[in-house]
Amino acid sequence: MEKPKFKTVQEVVAAGVGLPDRYLQASTGDEESQPLNGPVPEMDIPAIDLSLLLSASEDGREELTKLHSALSTWGVVQVMNHGITEAFLDKIYKLTKEFFALPTEQKQKCARDIGSMQGYGNDMILWEDQVLDWIDRLYITTYPEDQRKLKFWPELPIGFRETLDEYTMKQRVVVEKFFKAMARSLGLEENSFLDMYGESATMDTRFNLYPPCPRPDKVIGVKPHADGSAFTLLLPDKDVEGLQFLKDGKWYKAPIVNDTILINVGDQMEIMSNGIYKSPVHRVVTNKEKERVSVATFCVPGEEKEIQPVEGLVSEARPRLYKTVKKYVELYFQYYQQGRRPMEAALI
Numbered sequence: 001m002e003k004p005k006f007k008t009v010q011e012v013v014a015a016g017v018g019l020p021d022r023y024l025q026a027s028t029g030d031e032e033s034q035p036l037n038g039p040v041p042e043m044d045i046p047a048i049d050l051s052l053l054l055s056a057s058e059d060g061r062e063e064l065t066k067l068h069s070a071l072s073t074w075g076v077v078q079v080m081n082h083g084i085t086e087a088f089l090d091k092i093y094k095l096t097k098e099f100f101a102l103p104t105e106q107k108q109k110c111a112r113d114i115g116s117m118q119g120y121g122n123d124m125i126l127w128e129d130q131v132l133d134w135i136d137r138l139y140i141t142t143y144p145e146d147q148r149k150l151k152f153w154p155e156l157p158i159g160f161r162e163t164l165d166e167y168t169m170k171q172r173v174v175v176e177k178f179f180k181a182m183a184r185s186l187g188l189e190e191n192s193f194l195d196m197y198g199e200s201a202t203m204d205t206r207f208n209l210y211p212p213c214p215r216p217d218k219v220i221g222v223k224p225h226a227d228g229s230a231f232t233l234l235l236p237d238k239d240v241e242g243l244q245f246l247k248d249g250k251w252y253k254a255p256i257v258n259d260t261i262l263i264n265v266g267d268q269m270e271i272m273s274n275g276i277y278k279s280p281v282h283r284v285v286t287n288k289e290k291e292r293v294s295v296a297t298f299c300v301p302g303e304e305k306e307i308q309p310v311e312g313l314v315s316e317a318r319p320r321l322y323k324t325v326k327k328y329v330e331l332y333f334q335y336y337q338q339g340r341r342p343m344e345a346a347l348i
């Protein structure tokens with residue numbers, strides 16, 4: 001098997017050769033108003049009770065209103081009472097840290113092949129002169145089961161595979177409820193989005209490690225992007241901040257709230273909701289002293305599915321904003337490479 005051409009961030013750090021130029025961001029000109037490592041205000045997003053969202057009670061309706069308000073402004077919510085115990089989430093965080101702490105040779109057993117996304121490696125190099133993100137990751141397709149490639153599922157740390165399998169099944173329950181809740185919050189029949197999303201939808205989980213970085217003013221953990229998924233379930237680090245969302249041209253940091261899952265809308269949900277729910281641009285900044293981890297699961301419609309605004313959200317007052325797209329993720333990378341917002345391709 002071909003080995004990846006570039007070193008992981010952990011290997012760069014271990015080599016002790018200083019910071020390679022490939023990680024240095026070009027000046028964007030707006031550093032003065034909001035420098036990469038400067039203080040940013042915290043975003044004001046609600047914690048939504050998932051167990052209430054599908055209830056017909058007064059409290060349930062109130063929760064749906066909160067969901068609508070957060071997703072149509074920020075495109076992000078914290079979800080609590082999601083049915084996954086704190087002890088289980090802690091196990092995921094622990095296994096993530098243990099995986100990245102393994103010796104390089106052990107991690108390389110799950111190394112990504114050149115040109116493919118799945119497996120262990122550094123920021124994927126998609127174009128020449130790309131400034132690299134300060135991140136190492138393990139990217140695994142977890143669902144449907146027949147699409148799993150076990151060679152990318154680490155055998156160590158012990159329990160990783162079983163726990164990831166269990167986490168996938170638990171997340172599926174959350175995903176279905178969340179789709180139904182989003183439909184209800186827009187006055188639609190419960191299955192409106194699920195029917196379009198499809199039975200063949202995939203889940204990809206990405207374990208992210210951001211080692212301490214010598215130049216947080218010049219180096220970024222993940223460059224600004226919006227997710228190409230329908231939506232993303234995220235477990236941000238429980239102690240170390242870093243995730244920021246862009247709203248009206250300003251960056252805000254995501255709060256850390258224990259025992260919640262952060263869910264952000266992705267481009268394909270923005271399309272299905274005819275633009276009512278926003279796929280937010282976000283980034284991750286680096287930290288000089290502390291290592292940070294996160295675990296993101298991307299929920300992606302099946303490749304054969306045609307994704308478009310659902311009927312109930314198109315009217316004379318609100319004309320259709322997006323074309324029908326298929327295999328959006330492929331299109332996503334073509335645009336991303338050109339430094340363009342992939343969403344542009346879907347706009348009518």
Ligand SMILES: O=C(O)CCC(=O)C(=O)O
Nearest residue numbers: 208222236243284294296
């Ligand atoms: O590390 C994080 O908190 C977010 C990572 C992210 O945005 C992504 O993986 O798409």
Ligand SMILES: [Fe+2]
Nearest residue numbers: 225226227282
């Ligand atoms: Fe993201």
